[in-house]
Amino acid sequence: MIVVIDGPAGSGKSTVARALGRREGLTYLDTGAMYRCVTLAALERGVDPSDACALGALARSVTIAFGPAAEPGGAPTVLLDGRDVTSAIRTAEVDSNVSAVSGVPAVREAMVAQQRAVGAAGDVVAEGRDMGTVVFPDADVKVFLSADAAARARRRTMEREGTDPRTPGAEVRDLALYERICRDILARDAGDEAHAVGALRCADDAVRLDSTSMTADEVVDAVASLVDGARERAAAEAAPKDAPEEAPKAEPEPAPASEAGEGAGKAAKSAKAAGGDAPMRPFHNTWDDYYDHGMAEFPLPSRMVYSAACAVVYGFTRLYWPWRFEDAEPLMEELERRDKGTVVVMNHVSMVEPVICVVMFWRHGLRIRPVFKKEFNRSDLTRWVFTRVGGIPVDRGTADLKAVRRAKRAIQRGESVLIYPEGTRIRDDDGTADIHGGFALIARMAKTDVTPMAVVGARDVTPEGKRLPRPHRVFFKVGRPLRFGALGVKGRREQLDAMERRAMDRVWELRAELRREHPGEW
Numbered sequence: 011m012i013v014v015i016d017g018p019a020g021s022g023k024s025t026v027a028r029a030l031g032r033r034e035g036l037t038y039l040d041t042g043a044m045y046r047c048v049t050l051a052a053l054e055r056g057v058d059p060s061d062a063c064a065l066g067a068l069a070r071s072v073t074i075a076f077g078p079a080a081e082p083g084g085a086p087t088v089l090l091d092g093r094d095v096t097s098a099i100r101t102a103e104v105d106s107n108v109s110a111v112s113g114v115p116a117v118r119e120a121m122v123a124q125q126r127a128v129g130a131a132g133d134v135v136a137e138g139r140d141m142g143t144v145v146f147p148d149a150d151v152k153v154f155l156s157a158d159a160a161a162r163a164r165r166r167t168m169e170r171e172g173t174d175p176r177t178p179g180a181e182v183r184d185l186a187l188y189e190r191i192c193r194d195i196l197a198r199d200a201g202d203e204a205h206a207v208g209a210l211r212c213a214d215d216a217v218r219l220d221s222t223s224m225t226a227d228e229v230v231d232a233v234a235s236l237v238d239g240a241r242e243r244a245a246a247e248a249a250p251k252d253a254p255e256e257a258p259k260a261e262p263e264p265a266p267a268s269e270a271g272e273g274a275g276k277a278a279k280s281a282k283a284a285g286g287d288a289p290m291r292p293f294h295n296t297w298d299d300y301y302d303h304g305m306a307e308f309p310l311p312s313r314m315v316y317s318a319a320c321a322v323v324y325g326f327t328r329l330y331w332p333w334r335f336e337d338a339e340p341l342m343e344e345l346e347r348r349d350k351g352t353v354v355v356m357n358h359v360s361m362v363e364p365v366i367c368v369v370m371f372w373r374h375g376l377r378i379r380p381v382f383k384k385e386f387n388r389s390d391l392t393r394w395v396f397t398r399v400g401g402i403p404v405d406r407g408t409a410d411l412k413a414v415r416r417a418k419r420a421i422q423r424g425e426s427v428l429i430y431p432e433g434t435r436i437r438d439d440d441g442t443a444d445i446h447g448g449f450a451l452i453a454r455m456a457k458t459d460v461t462p463m464a465v466v467g468a469r470d471v472t473p474e475g476k477r478l479p480r481p482h483r484v485f486f487k488v489g490r491p492l493r494f495g496a497l498g499v500k501g502r503r504e505q506l507d508a509m510e511r512r513a514m515d516r517v518w519e520l521r522a523e524l525r526r527e528h529p530g531e532w
């Protein structure tokens with residue numbers, strides 16, 4: 011996924027691109043900082059700003075890199091030949107020379123090559139002046155962000171005065187500074203628009219946004235909706251043979267119960283809904299084959315092992331970690347009746363609860379596929395186990411479209427997916443979670459609902475510092491599925507946000523209820 015944001019100075023490109031990068035898991039690329047680095051190097055080394063040849067050679071010789079931000083949410087650290095120049099490239103002297111330096115074609119050529127190399131790794135949000143026109147003409151999302159010059163100068167002046175321009179009621183104090191900044195911005199824009207190559211220009215296929223009377227959050231939301239739309243289009247294109255959105259009515263009946271003891275179940279609504287992929291072979295399937303196929307299509311030996319293992323684990327867990335699901339029956343009955351699975355989200359305290367969830371669904375003739383972080387695939391043994399239980403790996407550092415598409419197709423086949431939006435195990439009241447919102451996108455793309463669940467008691471199964479699991483009672487509580495249509499919110503992005511909030515609030519409410527019912531449990 012490549013997202014580009016172009017526009018004049020001070021329109022809010024960096025603010026929006028940084029926030030979007032954090033929210034959507036995209037690498038942020040500040041191309042203005044790269045031209046600023048070349049300008050700083052030229053000023054420091056006394057290279058004449060009108061000597062195009064020397065500037066080109068300089069641009070090719072310097073090494074520009076980005077490091078983590080000094081403070082959370084701040085601008086990334088900029089390194090010029092290994093030296094931290096984050097502040098040095100933002101001086102008035104650099105401001106007034108950068109447009110001339112960046113107008114030199116040989117300088118642009120050197121920078122564009124580096125910018126495309128960053129883009130080649132994928133999942134980038136890049137901001138500058140020529141991202142949509144020259145550097146990434148095939149970007150998935152193109153935005154041209156503008157704002158009137160007075161608003162831009164006002165924001166920049168307040169930034170210099172140490173006031174956050176986004177604070178309601180915040181005003182400029184130094185009018186002379188404001189006027190100078192306004193003149194400088196207009197001069198820089200005029201210089202940037204006059205470049206022979208890579209001039210500041212809106213790409214023909216870019217979406218224009220005017221941020222003059224929008225808050226930064228509103229702009230981020232608007233761009234995020236475009237990203238969602240692009241993801242949905244990409245997923246549809248990448249899976250042209252997907253099942254129709256509503257599962258076909260004349261579905262073949264479930265696989266015979268004789269097949270590894272499977273009950274009646276959605277698990278058998280398989281290959282047809284998967285859309286005619288080549289069937290799996292009895293042996294020698296790839297890891298991807300398991301992720302891409304329905305569990306009912308897994309080779310017979312795998313299904314037999316799965317059912318036998320579920321039977322053993324079911325018996326063992328009932329005895330060793332006596333578990334109880336409250337309010338699960340309505341959900342199980344509904345899933346047995348309907349064609350699509352659901353997205354189950356729950357709190358995460360130990361590795362025991364996904365195992366119990368899998369066997370509980372299995373007991374009802376249903377399948378639930380755990381979405382797991384791809385780091386677990388480092389060990390071949392774990393990878394083997396996760397593929398056989400229908401796990402779907404996700405790269406949590408990026409906007410993992412493949413995982414989203416796999417989960418969507420699983421749901422359309424009648425399988426459910428199990429997601430831990432907290433990402434990591436939260437084992438006490440001080441544990442903070444950074445919620446991964448991908449679950450709402452999956453549910454939306456699969457046109458299904460989100461089912462909140464909660465667990466308590468599992469933490470004491472593997473207390474911190476202890477390696478061997480201990481016997482302990484584990485309690486689950488199942489909420490009613492949440493549907494997008496019932497959220498009372500319009501707009502794609504707003505619905506996704508509302509679903510994320512509503513579902514996680516419900517998970518935490520259910521957990522609180524369980525903790526009240528079982529004091530002292532976590």
Ligand SMILES: Nc1ncnc2c1ncn2[C@@H]1O[C@H](COP(=O)(O)OP(=O)(O)OP(=O)(O)O)[C@@H](O)[C@H]1O
Nearest residue numbers: 019020021022023024025165169175221224225226
């Ligand atoms: N929609 C907005 N409303 C109010 N203030 C904003 C908005 N967007 C950004 N700002 C503020 O405006 C200032 C300039 O924003 P930013 O640095 O993101 O612009 P930019 O387009 O990247 O500028 P440049 O091209 O000069 O790097 C910052 O102080 C930022 O906090």
Ligand SMILES: Nc1ccn([C@@H]2O[C@H](COP(=O)(O)O)[C@@H](O)[C@H]2O)c(=O)n1
Nearest residue numbers: 041042043045108109112138139140202
């Ligand atoms: N793609 C780009 C990005 C920037 N420039 C030039 O760099 C200057 C500084 O950019 P900021 O975003 O940090 O303000 C800008 O005024 C341009 O001259 C560019 O040419 N192409």
